[in-house]
Amino acid sequence: MLATAAGLALLAAVSPAAILVCAVYLGSVSPRKTTLLFLAGAISMTVVMGVIVLAALRAGGMSLPSNRTPRYGLRLGLGVLALGSGVFMALRKPKPPDPDKKKKKPGLMARMMARPGPLAAFATGIVVFVPSAAFVAAVQVIATAHTSTLASALTLAAVVLIDVMFVWLPFLFHLVAPGATTRLLKAFNGWLRVHGHALVAGALTVAGVLLILDGVSGLA
DSSP states (O other): OHHHHHHHHHHHTOOHHHHHHHHHHHTSSSHHHHHHHHHHHHHHHHHHHHHHHHHHHHHTTTTSGGGHHHHHHHHHHHHHHHHHHHHHHHHSOOOOOOTTSOOOOOOHHHHHHHSOOHHHHHHHHHHHTOOOHHHHHHHHHHHTSOOOHHHHHHHHHHHHHHHTHHHHHHHHHHHHOHHHHHHHHHHHHHHHHHHHHHHHHHHHHHHHHHHHHHHHHHHO
């Protein structure tokens, strides 16, 4: 259970937006305070949604042996959703900026990042970490496993930590080597601006294929 849930959580953690925001906040006037609030918002969102999904699936009896068909049907459905999202992203490549067009008004995320106050940083963590299909799939692995409450809680905690790892890991590195971490994140963000779209599409596609194979094998 732990290995499968952790693997799906790792795919869910692939978030160029989270790394971009983290780089901006670690380069702000109050880098540690702002990043901690961003992390607090991220953890709050993942914990709350993880508990809701876990409780709902457990209440529906998904962990019971008699519900094998609904259990694997759910995994198949999540797999189709993730695969469809990945293929859609792969086919719908982002358009390059048109120099002839007027500069667009900054979006909500850009405005929130431009003024990294305490409330904005916390809210940004909530917005950026809205659960993906891969995260929901990781939680359903826990919910559909026939394990104790303690084991489920510990596994869910591990999934949450993995999902937000690209926030707390840079923060820890920043505590040890602030200058080097900031430079590395800025350089990595340059790479993500070019390849981030394909990276997310690939992660969704891999998660979708794995879930579909699991769902089909369970239903066969």
